[in-house]
Amino acid sequence: MASISTSEFKNGLKFLMDGQPCTIIDNTIVQPGKGQAFNRVKYRNLITGKVLENTFKSGEKVEGADVIDTDLQYLYNDGEFWHFMDPSSFEQYQAGPAAVADMEKWLVEQDTCTVTLWNGDPIAVKPPKQVVLEVTDTDPGLKGDTAGTGGKPATLSTGAVVQVPLFITIGEKVICNTETGEYVSRAK
Amino acid sequence: MISHKIDILKKRSDALHKLRAFFYAQNVTEVDTPILSRAAVPDVHLASLQTSVDLPNVGQQLTYYLHTSSEYPMKRLLCEGIGDIYYLGKVFRNGDLSPRHQPEFTMIEWYRLNYRLKDMVEETFAVAQQLLGDVPTQVMTYQQAFERFAGIADIHHTSAEVCLNCLKQNNVPEIIGVDADDKPLWEQLVLTEVIEPLLGLGQLTCLTHFPARDASLARISPDNDLTAERFEIFYQGMELANGYHELQDADAYRQRFEANQALRRQNGLAEVPIDEALLDALSSPGLPDCSGVAMGFDRLFALSQGKQDLSDVLAFGALDA
Numbered sequence: 001m002a003s004i005s006t007s008e009f010k011n012g013l014k015f016l017m018d019g020q021p022c023t024i025i026d027n028t029i030v031q032p033g034k035g036q037a038f039n040r041v042k043y044r045n046l047i048t049g050k051v052l053e054n055t056f057k058s059g060e061k062v063e064g065a066d067v068i069d070t071d072l073q074y075l076y077n078d079g080e081f082w083h084f085m086d087p088s089s090f091e092q093y094q095a096g097p098a099a100v101a102d103m104e105k106w107l108v109e110q111d112t113c114t115v116t117l118w119n120g121d122p123i124a125v126k127p128p129k130q131v132v133l134e135v136t137d138t139d140p141g142l143k144g145d146t147a148g149t150g151g152k153p154a155t156l157s158t159g160a161v162v163q164v165p166l167f168i169t170i171g172e173k174v175i176c177n178t179e180t181g182e183y184v185s186r187a188k
Numbered sequence: 189m190i191s192h193k194i195d196i197l198k199k200r201s202d203a204l205h206k207l208r209a210f211f212y213a214q215n216v217t218e219v220d221t222p223i224l225s226r227a228a229v230p231d232v233h234l235a236s237l238q239t240s241v242d243l244p245n246v247g248q249q250l251t252y253y254l255h256t257s258s259e260y261p262m263k264r265l266l267c268e269g270i271g272d273i274y275y276l277g278k279v280f281r282n283g284d285l286s287p288r289h290q291p292e293f294t295m296i297e298w299y300r301l302n303y304r305l306k307d308m309v310e311e312t313f314a315v316a317q318q319l320l321g322d323v324p325t326q327v328m329t330y331q332q333a334f335e336r337f338a339g340i341a342d343i344h345h346t347s348a349e350v351c352l353n354c355l356k357q358n359n360v361p362e363i364i365g366v367d368a369d370d371k372p373l374w375e376q377l378v379l380t381e382v383i384e385p386l387l388g389l390g391q392l393t394c395l396t397h398f399p400a401r402d403a404s405l406a407r408i409s410p411d412n413d414l415t416a417e418r419f420e421i422f423y424q425g426m427e428l429a430n431g432y433h434e435l436q437d438a439d440a441y442r443q444r445f446e447a448n449q450a451l452r453r454q455n456g457l458a459e460v461p462i463d464e465a466l467l468d469a470l471s472s473p474g475l476p477d478c479s480g481v482a483m484g485f486d487r488l489f490a491l492s493q494g495k496q497d498l499s500d501v502l503a504f505g506a507l508d509a
Binding site: 007028030034035036040052054057 | 233234281283284285286287289360361362363364365366373376377379380381398402404427430455
């Protein structure tokens with residue numbers, strides 16, 4: 001990848017830091033007028049998700065990172081890898097546990113996920129904002145409760161545990177928000 | 189346009205009027221020197237915008253530079269004997285954009301004959317107070333600021349390592365691209381990353397006697413050749429003004445310009461045409477004893493309105509113009 005000068009820094013730029021792909025989330029020029037300019041840079045490590053800060057002497061160069069976000073269909077988990085497919089080229093990708101991390105509990109076969117590829121390999125997986133999952137375990141429901149006042153924990157088919165209204169029973173399908181980890185509604 | 193912006197622009201108009209009234213009352217003449225110049229400032233850290241101009245009977249397009257400050261033409265006028273003068277208008281710097289920088293901004297710059305550094309510091313406080321009200325003031329040397337805010341006792345003689353350790357102790361994010369032994373640069377970083385955010389909190393703080401290598405066109409201190417007769421004034425952690433007891437020696441100007449050209453070559457930057465008209469005027473009739481200061485009007489006005497981002501107090505910022 002070509003090297004990138006600090007003068008080309010902007011939010012969203014992908015570059016390598018200590019060999020790992022990162023994306024810039026804030027770039028502020030420090031220009032004292034009488035002296036050397038610097039760039040104060042906040043960036044997220046795309047592997048660990050950590051937000052880091054460095055100050056670069058202006059004119060310094062970093063290596064660009066070949067990182068793209070692409071929509072892939074989730075196929076299955078073979079016990080070791082999660083398999084995804086590009087629906088137009090049918091090309092398949094396998095994501096390891098580090099890439100899937102705690103998103104595992106929201107992966108539903110056939111769902112389209114946003115997968116971040118670094119040099120062609122998945123490094124992060126983002127499920128759809130809402131997924132439909134079946135309730136596999138929860139306490140018996142209380143008749144007449146439709147307002148969802150209290151709530152109770154329910155285990156879903158992927159192993160996710162969410163708070164659901166009291167009227168939800170085992171075997172029902174529910175819609176969950178994967179960003180907040182919360183129950184949204186019953187699935188129709 | 190949203191109504192609070194209109195309100196700000198009316199206050200901005202009042203602020204410009206107040207400053208002009210201040211100088212008018214002091215008999216300081218307003219000069220609207222050219223924005224376009226055939227010559228440019230050679231400082232390595234200042235990037236002039238340039239444009240080409242068609243003029244009849246010249247036969248070729250001429251390159252003109254947009255001034256980064258009105259210092260050179262003002263000094264030519266001072267050499268001609270104009271007396272006390274000020275410029276209040278736009279200046280331009282390429283490559284600058286941040287909450288406290290715009291490529292085009294309003295500068296108030298003025299020169300006073302026979303003013304010592306101390307007189308100029310006092311008058312700069314008074315000008316800032318026109319907009320900030322009666323805020324307290326404080327003066328300390330650059331060296332004292334390092335002692336007080338960074339715990340570095342003798343900055344002019346200390347090592348790069350001491351500066352580097354100071355940055356670490358203050359949890360400054362790791363700096364990339366600076367050689368371990370580049371003491372001037374580590375010293376600059378202690379100033380910008382550790383000290384400056386603490387300067388001028390609720391008061392106007394002036395640092396005097398900057399290192400001689402940062403003299404620019406200020407005189408070297410008569411009693412200490414490590415420092416220059418240069419000051420900067422800060423308010424709420426932001427640099428507002430930068431003043432000099434002005435260098436008079438025409439040869440020294442040429443030497444400092446040429447040193448900057450050499451640095452430009454070393455850093456792979458294009459050389460710029462030197463202002464020969466200024467150098468001629470400095471040799472004869474020569475610059476009278478004077479002090480000068482340049483203050484960022486937008487910063488001063490923004491802070492007077494409790495704003496930290498210049499684009500909040502401009503009709504339109506650079507990305508919106």
